[in-house]
Amino acid sequence: MSKPKIAIYKMSSCAGCQLEILNFEPMLLDLLGAVDLSYFVMAKRENEEGPYDIGLVEGAITCGEEISRLKKARQQCRMLVAFGSCACYGGLPSIKNWTSEREIEERVYPQPHLLESTTAYGIDHYVTVDAYLKGCPASREELLEFVKGVLLGIKPYLRPHSVCVECKLHENVCLFTSQGKVCMGPVTTAGCGALCPANNKPCEGCRGPANDANTESLARTFDEYGLHRSDVVRLFRKFAGMTPEFSRGAEVL
Ligand code: SF4
Ligand code: SF4
Ligand code: SF4
Numbered sequence: 409m410s411k412p413k414i415a416i417y418k419m420s421s422c423a424g425c426q427l428e429i430l431n432f433e434p435m436l437l438d439l440l441g442a443v444d445l446s447y448f449v450m451a452k453r454e455n456e457e458g459p460y461d462i463g464l465v466e467g468a469i470t471c472g473e474e475i476s477r478l479k480k481a482r483q484q485c486r487m488l489v490a491f492g493s494c495a496c497y498g499g500l501p502s503i504k505n506w507t508s509e510r511e512i513e514e515r516v517y518p519q520p521h522l523l524e525s526t527t528a529y530g531i532d533h534y535v536t537v538d539a540y541l542k543g544c545p546a547s548r549e550e551l552l553e554f555v556k557g558v559l560l561g562i563k564p565y566l567r568p569h570s571v572c573v574e575c576k577l578h579e580n581v582c583l584f585t586s587q588g589k590v591c592m593g594p595v596t597t598a599g600c601g602a603l604c605p606a607n608n609k610p611c612e613g614c615r616g617p618a619n620d621a622n623t624e625s626l627a628r629t630f631d632e633y634g635l636h637r638s639d640v641v642r643l644f645r646k647f648a649g650m651t652p653e654f655s656r657g658a659e660v661l
Contacts, residue, residue: 419467
């Protein structure tokens with residue numbers, strides 16, 4: 409049986425999700441044994457033309473050229489995966505959606521009028537998406553689980569519950585209730601193993617909203633804890649402000 413062909417596309421991103429693949433050599437060897445990384449510009453000089461079985465798209469969509477490339481990727485791939493929170497929700501690039509973009513461009517670029525930029529969205533704003541691998545960066549373990557699921561023809565287990573569940577399973581002391589550190593864990597999708605709380609840092613919400621996330625209630629609780637409204641807004645808009653759930657959290661106060 410021929411190996412499934414995988415293509416990795418880069419849109420507006422820091423390339424950190426692709427680096428996660430390269431940085432995890434044991435997984436890379438496993439992957440290379442089971443699949444054909446046909447198109448991976450960051451890692452290979454020579455890349456094959458499509459069609460592909462699986463396309464991983466990293467990055468938010470922030471300009472017309474990316475919309476065209478994304479639509480072509482959709483046509484080339486049997487399954488298209490949003491790889492990392494930028495591709496899932498707009499991620500960090502979506503912070504620009506609430507700032508005066510032209511003012512910032514004028515500070516950075518000598519000829520800002522040459523730039524063509526659109527509102528930053530996750531890829532499902534433009535195309536149908538078959539799976540979401542969340543996180544900033546995306547979890548390499550989840551990627552491996554996903555690829556194994558595709559190879560075995562079974563549905564991969566991508567966690568719908570909140571980071572708090574994983575935090576409790578690891579028997580971490582709750583930073584929120586015991587130390588008063590505001591934490592996005594109650595409304596954020598699990599899958600990272602509660603990485604930040606396990607290292608004594610509150611969750612910042614990088615994996616986006618968990619199922620049934622009550623973001624309005626958490627925003628009000630942050631307010632009761634004395635967090636300034638602008639900081640509540642910042643927390644909800646940092647990684648997934650374009651989602652309805654985090655958008656409600658940002659706007660409720
Ligand atoms: S999700 Fe995070 S690590 Fe991945 S490309 Fe976006 S900013 Fe970089
Ligand atoms: S530290 Fe954060 S993620 Fe962990 S249980 Fe407390 S609120 Fe939830
Ligand atoms: S604890 Fe929160 S911010 Fe940290 S990796 Fe997990 S989801 Fe992301």
